[in-house]
Amino acid sequence: MKQVPFIEIDGGKVTLCQTVSICRYLAKSVHPDRWLGGATKTDSAKVDMMADGFADLFQLAAHAKYAPDGIKEAMQKNYKDTISVKLEIMQDLLKKSKGDYFVGKSIHWCDVYILGVLQALDEFDDEVFDKFPELQAYYLKMRNLPELKDYIDANWPETKYKA
């Protein structure tokens, strides 16, 4: 699809593009016995929905950050007008989830993707999570997962948000 990011799979025979599609594929591959994709058809659909919803938020910030000069101001206004409304909705979904993660009690692949989007928002916008304590807590918990913490500490910018 002549896009980044991409991965080559099946020994280089297939090039897979689209971040969300790549994440779903990797989730199936890394833990084939514990898919991380939702135990039921409904949970699986919720996982997809959450990933696609946060992909929209990523787009919102990316369009504001990388817009050409003629429309940059308008795109940044659009970001500012919209982001808090959207994050409020996301925080509500997190609170309504019957567990600590976006789809119930265990981590799904959408949570790992969402962590990446939250980091991008955090880096782009100094105040982004100021009014969202539950999202902050979720973001910090994900950054501090034992499986991820060392990598994140070594490679990601620091966050101003603290537990």
Next chain:
Amino acid sequence: MKQVPFIEIDGGKVTLCQTVSICRYLAKSVHPDRWLGGATKTDSAKVDMMADGFADLFQLAAHAKYAPDGIKEAMQKNYKDTISVKLEIMQDLLKKSKGDYFVGKSIHWCDVYILGVLQALDEFDDEVFDKFPELQAYYLKMRNLPELKDYIDANWPETKYKA
């Protein structure tokens, strides 16, 4: 997620948003014995990638069509600068597919979603498929599927493209 479109599933207990996620869920539900989602993990990832790729094209046209006045001109220029490049890539992927559809020899749920995007592009842009004969042929074949044709003839605007 306070968005349209949405569907209520599980007897109204769950509200599912995000068009692509809804399509994937419906594909699993309507033909549980013949999922339409790809027979292998790789095909399934390709189906996801194609749907997400065409979702980007839909966004490109929607942003141009519904942008507020201050940035409408710039968004329409962005559409015009980009759409043919993207459709060329999509047509190449179709030609490289080892069958008549985007992922091999049989219809997957991405094809039904793609049909919807192609119709939206066709309605938005009078010339959109003029330079893309293979995409045109695919679009007409999908519109004329026996399972869809009667509904489309009764409910969709006509297309200028003819077999």
